[in-house]
Amino acid sequence: MPTALAGTELRDVHVVAHFDRAAGQAAESIALEPDGGVLIGMIPARQVVRVARDGSVRVLVTMPLPPGGGGTTPVVGTPVVTGVARSGAGEVYFLYSSGAGGMTGIWQVRRSGGPRLVVPLPADAFPNGLVIDGDRFLVTDSTGGRVWQAPVRGGRASVWSADPVLKPAGFFGANGLKVHAGAVWVSNSDRGTLLRIPIRHDRGSGPAEVRARGLEGIDDFDFTGRGDEVLAAVNQASELVRVSSGGRAETLLDADDGLQGTTAVRVHGNRVYLTNGANLAGDDPNLMIGELHHPHRT
Numbered sequence: 643m644p645t646a647l648a649g650t651e652l653r654d655v656h657v658v659a660h661f662d663r664a665a666g667q668a669a670e671s672i673a674l675e676p677d678g679g680v681l682i683g684m685i686p687a688r689q690v691v692r693v694a695r696d697g698s699v700r701v702l703v704t705m706p707l708p709p710g711g712g713g714t715t716p717v718v719g720t721p722v723v724t725g726v727a728r729s730g731a732g733e734v735y736f737l738y739s740s741g742a743g744g745m746t747g748i749w750q751v752r753r754s755g756g757p758r759l760v761v762p763l764p765a766d767a768f769p770n771g772l773v774i775d776g777d778r779f780l781v782t783d784s785t786g787g788r789v790w791q792a793p794v795r796g797g798r799a800s801v802w803s804a805d806p807v808l809k810p811a812g813f814f815g816a817n818g819l820k821v822h823a824g825a826v827w828v829s830n831s832d833r834g835t836l837l838r839i840p841i842r843h844d845r846g847s848g849p850a851e852v853r854a855r856g857l858e859g860i861d862d863f864d865f866t867g868r869g870d871e872v873l874a875a876v877n878q879a880s881e882l883v884r885v886s887s888g889g890r891a892e893t894l895l896d897a898d899d900g901l902q903g904t905t906a907v908r909v910h911g912n913r914v915y916l917t918n919g920a921n922l923a924g925d926d927p928n929l930m931i932g933e934l935h936h937p938h939r940t
Contacts, residue, residue, distance in 0.1 A: 652882075652894050652914065655932035659697045667691070669917035669927045671772075671862065672908045673726040673734070680915060680929060683736055685722040690736050690751055693929055703751045705738050714741030716768045716785040717813060721745075725772030725781070725819075729794070735760065737769040737781065747799075748772065748779055748792065761792040761799050771819030771828070771862065778845075782808075782816040782828060789816060789826065789839070789847070802826075803839055803847035818862035818906075822870070827853075827863075829874065834858035836872065836885060854889035862906035866934060873914065873934075875904040880923050882907060882916060902926055909934065 661667035666687035673681040678695040681702075688705040705723060712721035721740040728734055734751040746769065748761040761779060763769055767790075771782040774794060780802060781790040787809030792799035803826070808816040811832035818829035826839045826847070834857040840848035853870070859878030863885075866873055870887040873894070880902055882895040895901055901916075902924025908915040912934045920927040 651935040653933045653935060655895065655899065655914075655916075655930055657900070657928045658931050659693045659699055659929040661691075661699065661927040661929075662687075663920055663925050663927050667927055668903075668905075668919040668921040669929065670723070670905050670919055671725045672906045672915050672917055672929075673728045674908055674910055674915070675728060681726045681728060681734060682917060682929065683723045683726045685724065685919065685921060686720055688721055688723050688738070690723060690726055690734065702734065703736075703755065703757050705740075705749070705757060708740040708742035708745045710742070712740050712742065714765070715739055716741060716766055718768075724768075724770045727772045727774050727779075729774055735772065735774070735779070737772050739768045739770075741765055748781065760794075760796045763790065763799055768814070770814070770817050773819050773821055775821050775826075780819060780821070780826060782819045784814040784817055784831070785810060787815040789819070789828065803850065805837075805839065805847070805850040807833070807835065807837055807850045807852060818860065818874075820864060822865050827872075829857070829860040829863055831858075831860055831877070834860060836860065836863065836874070836889075854885045854891060857883065857885070857891060861904070864907050864909045866909055866936075867911075868936060873907050873909060875907045875916065877903055877905055877919070878922060880904050880918075897923070900930070902928075 668685040671683040680693045743765040747763040768785040770784040789803040791802040814831040836854040861877040863874035872885040902920040905919040916930040
């Protein structure tokens, strides 16, 4: 049965790929490929995988453990792969949080299959959300409560925003990340907020504003194509919620629909991609796809 909400319907939601939870394949993030394939970061497995249109899964890279095993990784105490991104030229990038200098940062999957460090980040950072904004990367730091920027060609990162509303309140602060309509949008998991940070003419950051509240455990999110309307993955509650342009949130899918520790969502046209990490709840990490319909769209 389709889910109807204020003129929005999400239809034909189904699982297209299951992952190996015993091997640490807790799905965390989504990047789309032109041929319909999907790139996903796997948290404790330290992997980037590709899911083909037919649902087959191929591991592109597995990151090595840092010296000492990574027990110093902030908050979680184990090395993890988090955000993924794909450039227009087809390069695949991902984030690795290891608790070790020289390993934490932005990495590239080389065409040979091996990883290459592109931008190092401090060992005490927890890079989580990754986007490519023209010639630069933008990265959320969940424990530092920051957004970093760095050149896509590689090099040194600098803090783009350290607005206080990005800070955590005990676990993770700044998490999901998108660039939309002249601003950087960020979710704060601990505070349950969706934030908008204007991009100034010099590409610096303006003051952040809270656009939605009451979203405790919010992870990744994406825009539906209807103004500032957002679909957001709420990890702890295992929900997919719609957040209106005015900041009102209503649930589209929940655990009764098969969601388990929902981590990321991407919208491409009318197609919605959704990952379940099954990290905090459930035992079936997977990739789901549904069709988004706007019956009253003009």
